[in-house]
Amino acid sequence: MQQLSEQGKAAEKxxxxxxVALVCNWCTYAGADMAGTTRRIxxxxxxxxxxxxxxxxxxxxxxxxxxxxxxxxVVSGCHPGDCHYVQxxxxxxxxxxxxxxxxxxxxLDNRRLHFAWVSASEGIKWSKVVDEVxxxxxxxxxxxxxxxxxxxxxxxxxxxxxxxxxxxPAPSPExxxxxTAHLRKSAASLLSAGELSVVIGYGAGSLxxxxxxxxxxxxxxxxxxxxxxxxxxxxxxxxxxxxKRRGKGKVGVVVKSCDAKAVVGLLRENQIxxxxxxxxxxxxxxxxxxxxxxxxxxxxxEEVSSLVDWTITPDGAKQGVATSGKERAVAADPRDGxxxxxxxxxxxxxxxxxxxxxxxxxxxxxxxxxxTLCYCATCIWERHRPQWIPTTNDGxxxxxxxxxxxxxxxxxxxxxxxxxxxxxxxxxxxLLNRRLSQELERKFxxxxxxxxxxxxxxxxxxxxxxxxxx
Amino acid sequence: xxxxxxxxxEREWREWLEALARAGKRIIAPVKEDGxxxxxxxxxxxEIALADYENSRWSxxxxxxxRTEPLFAYRFQGDEVSLEEARxxxxxxxxxGLRPCDAAGLRQLDHIFLGExxxxxxxxxxxxxxxxxxxxxxxxxxxxxxAVGGSPGGMGGSDLQLIxxxxxxxxxxxxxxxxxxxxxxxxRWTPASDKDWGKAEEQRLAVEQGLERNPVPAEWxxxxxxxxxxxxxxxxxxxxxxxxxxxxxxxxxxCFDMNDEGNAWCGVRCRSWDSCTFxxxxxxxxxxxxRPTQASRYRQRVLHKFAYFPLQHQERSMCVGCGRxxxxxxxxxxxxxxxxxxVSAATSKEGVSExx
Numbered sequence: 001m002q003q004l005s006e007q008g009k010a011a012e013k014x015x016x017x018x019x020v021a022l023v024c025n026w027c028t029y030a031g032a033d034m035a036g037t038t039r040r041i042x043x044x045x046x047x048x049x050x051x052x053x054x055x056x057x058x059x060x061x062x063x064x065x066x067x068x069x070x071x072x073x074v075v076s077g078c079h080p081g082d083c084h085y086v087q088x089x090x091x092x093x094x095x096x097x098x099x100x101x102x103x104x105x106x107x108l109d110n111r112r113l114h115f116a117w118v119s120a121s122e123g124i125k126w127s128k129v130v131d132e133v134x135x136x137x138x139x140x141x142x143x144x145x146x147x148x149x150x151x152x153x154x155x156x157x158x159x160x161x162x163x164x165x166x167x168x169p170a171p172s173p174e175x176x177x178x179x180t181a182h183l184r185k186s187a188a189s190l191l192s193a194g195e196l197s198v199v200i201g202y203g204a205g206s207l208x209x210x211x212x213x214x215x216x217x218x219x220x221x222x223x224x225x226x227x228x229x230x231x232x233x234x235x236x237x238x239x240x241x242x243x244k245r246r247g248k249g250k251v252g253v254v255v256k257s258c259d260a261k262a263v264v265g266l267l268r269e270n271q272i273x274x275x276x277x278x279x280x281x282x283x284x285x286x287x288x289x290x291x292x293x294x295x296x297x298x299x300x301x302e303e304v305s306s307l308v309d310w311t312i313t314p315d316g317a318k319q320g321v322a323t324s325g326k327e328r329a330v331a332a333d334p335r336d337g338x339x340x341x342x343x344x345x346x347x348x349x350x351x352x353x354x355x356x357x358x359x360x361x362x363x364x365x366x367x368x369x370x371x372t373l374c375y376c377a378t379c380i381w382e383r384h385r386p387q388w389i390p391t392t393n394d395g396x397x398x399x400x401x402x403x404x405x406x407x408x409x410x411x412x413x414x415x416x417x418x419x420x421x422x423x424x425x426x427x428x429x430x431l432l433n434r435r436l437s438q439e440l441e442r443k444f445x446x447x448x449x450x451x452x453x454x455x456x457x458x459x460x461x462x463x464x465x466x467x468x469x470x
Numbered sequence: 471x472x473x474x475x476x477x478x479x480e481r482e483w484r485e486w487l488e489a490l491a492r493a494g495k496r497i498i499a500p501v502k503e504d505g506x507x508x509x510x511x512x513x514x515x516x517e518i519a520l521a522d523y524e525n526s527r528w529s530x531x532x533x534x535x536x537r538t539e540p541l542f543a544y545r546f547q548g549d550e551v552s553l554e555e556a557r558x559x560x561x562x563x564x565x566x567g568l569r570p571c572d573a574a575g576l577r578q579l580d581h582i583f584l585g586e587x588x589x590x591x592x593x594x595x596x597x598x599x600x601x602x603x604x605x606x607x608x609x610x611x612x613x614x615x616x617a618v619g620g621s622p623g624g625m626g627g628s629d630l631q632l633i634x635x636x637x638x639x640x641x642x643x644x645x646x647x648x649x650x651x652x653x654x655x656x657x658r659w660t661p662a663s664d665k666d667w668g669k670a671e672e673q674r675l676a677v678e679q680g681l682e683r684n685p686v687p688a689e690w691x692x693x694x695x696x697x698x699x700x701x702x703x704x705x706x707x708x709x710x711x712x713x714x715x716x717x718x719x720x721x722x723x724x725c726f727d728m729n730d731e732g733n734a735w736c737g738v739r740c741r742s743w744d745s746c747t748f749x750x751x752x753x754x755x756x757x758x759x760x761r762p763t764q765a766s767r768y769r770q771r772v773l774h775k776f777a778y779f780p781l782q783h784q785e786r787s788m789c790v791g792c793g794r795x796x797x798x799x800x801x802x803x804x805x806x807x808x809x810x811x812x813v814s815a816a817t818s819k820e821g822v823s824e825x826x
Contacts, residue, residue, distance in 0.1 A: 212802030
């Protein structure tokens with residue numbers, strides 16, 4: 001409603017859409033030039049930014065553009081097959097199609113975001129594209145809500161569907177105890193044999209029932225290790241550093257099946273090599289928090305990851321993968337239910353929801369710190385020449401951060417949901433990540449958690465990638 | 471000292487807050503948002519959510535020391551630069567429902583922002599703020615206020631304190647400012663009796679009994695300062711992932727960074743919260759970082775709370791024991807345990823264990 005009335009006000013004042021076009025030097029820029037030299041008359045609302053190639057368009061350019069007050073953005077480059085750099089436009093097509101899906105999920109009016117192929121000879125097409133884009137943005141009205149949450153205490157919280165019944169019960173204390181006993185024994189013997197130089201596992205924290213990461217380097221300290229259904233951390237986050245600091249032995253790390261998937265990412269991106277680490281798999285029935293099964297565990301089919309070097313079963317440690325053989329009960333993924341619910345709302349409602357979430361963001365960067373795949377020595381938020389992510393803890397800075405974090409993990413996130421678990425502001429980061437994973441699977445048949453050898457989806461393309469959004 | 475206070479029904483203090491709001495004061499109180507308890511300005515006292523209220527997810531310090539605030543705006547016109555100072559709005563505010571630990575945290579912020587060099591923006595907000603704290607009637611597993619000199623009924627930093635007495639409430643005037651805030655309605659309230667004071671005291675003692683963490687004696691400050699080079703810190707900080715949760719939920723952390731947000735023609739210089747646990751916090755322009763490891767950054771956080779600040783300001787500690795950092799830490803870093811461990815390592819001659 002507020003947005004509508006602002007639109008009305010703006011219309012009275014003679015508002016004109018402000019649109020930024022990010023165009024490539026070789027095709028669209030020349031095409032726009034052609035439109036000018038042939039005296040085409042078209043809407044004057046577009047400001048061009050000339051780049052060498054649309055492959056250079058980072059989604060950050062687009063968020064920055066909106067941040068600075070643009071009402072719409074159009075990205076335009078060479079037709080497939082015409083790219084001056086052979087494939088830049090095809091890489092851009094994937095990246096931008098994903099970005100558009102994310103922005104749609106966040107509730108940005110998709111009349112504000114456009115993509116086109118315009119060649120150097122298509123002056124007429126360029127003028128048409130500009131007219132169409134301008135008309136669409138005019139219809140959408142001024143963008144007033146970027147980085148602005150309409151927070152009122154009375155605004156009704158969204159009623160997400162109730163999570164389904166837990167498909168399986170929590171493991172029995174006896175089972176946990178026998179796994180714990182075998183884990184301690186194996187850790188001690190692998191450490192004394194020198195096969196491992198450190199075991200990163202779980203130990204008791206200082207709060208009742210709390211489990212925290214524990215580093216064990218002496219066999220005598222193996223008794224600090226334990227396993228139960230509250231061992232939430234994805235310990236693989238420590239691997240890139242730990243392999244650098246390790247002594248002669250490998251780095252042993254206790255992994256649940258979801259944690260092990262992050263190792264696929266580390267291997268794919270050459271952050272560790274397989275012979276530097278030893279994965280001690282624990283049979284996992286799911287993670288329980290406050291008496292409920294964690295959302296990521298409902299549909300999880302894997303008791304033990306197929307990647308593990310050791311399985312610590314209740315009957316003892318076994319080399320390689322060992323499962324109990326019991327049939328594992330699974331249910332629909334509650335995260336998918338939550339995503340479907342959000343998608344059933346109007347774009348405005350979604351926008352309000354996410355802006356309210358982002359407005360709480362403290363910018364503590366815990367989401368990044370706990371993420372195994374966020375191993376960069378310097379994260380984008382720490383880069384300040386230029387300052388791509390505003391340092392200000394307000395709607396604009398927080399929107400830029402959360403959008404960028406999600407995009408940087410697209411095709412890399414394995415869905416361990418550590419980011420969402422630790423977020424002090426309870427922002428459902430898991431839903432953002434998962435929505436992008438869904439999109440990658442639907443559009444490009446890609447899953448990040450299976451094959452360490454598969455090319456990351458945003459570094460490659462297929463000539464027939466979907467481009468219905470163009 | 472004579473204690474001044476009133477016995478009230480919940481309806482009475484809600485009406486009082488309602489009247490204050492009508493008189494143009496901004497009431498900031500705990501509300502529920504998406505499953506979280508947060509401090510927010512409320513339009514009506516009915517929004518205040520005290521049912522099962524333990525403590526807010528993060529402290530209310532942002533209403534005195536905002537996450538981000540403009541210091542000034544700049545504009546280039548030709549060769550001229552014009553500056554415009556930030557003018558915070560002059561609305562009087564009432565911080566209602568802070569736990570005594572958070573109120574004590576404001577006193578620590580006062581040391582920083584009103585001490586040697588007064589920060590005008592903070593000072594103005596502080597002057598316009600009256601703090602009505604809410605004494606604790608139970609403790610949480612993460613609480614350790616008594617270990618650092620606080621109390622579930624502590625009054626440091628409060629102007630008034632509300633104490634639950636079962637079905638009724640006791641409102642205690644702590645400062646003249648608090649008494650003034652209550653004065654408009656106080657004539658209609660029943661003065662508290664000795665029995666009421668007795669009940670409040672009983673409750674405070676009962677809650678204190680439930681707090682089990684070992685005290686941090688004031689003498690430890692020097693001991694900790696001397697532990698700076700002790701290898702135990704490497705083990706203590708090993709788990710830390712260098713995020714900023716601890717600093718951002720903390721009622722007494724006060725560090726900030728400044729940055730210009732703008733373009734070539736105009737912009738705003740803002741200061742925003744920052745955290746000593748970030749690698750970037752001390753990274754020099756040259757690339758050199760005097761605190762290059764997570765462990766050295768975590769040590770800074772602990773020592774600032776328990777050594778540097780107490781020595782500089784003659785306080786017991788900077789930490790007020792709300793326990794948020796240890797409850798919310800992704801890897802369960804426990805600041806009070808870290809202190810105990812550093813002290814025992816520094817005082818023992820034996821080798822140190824790797825574990826925390």
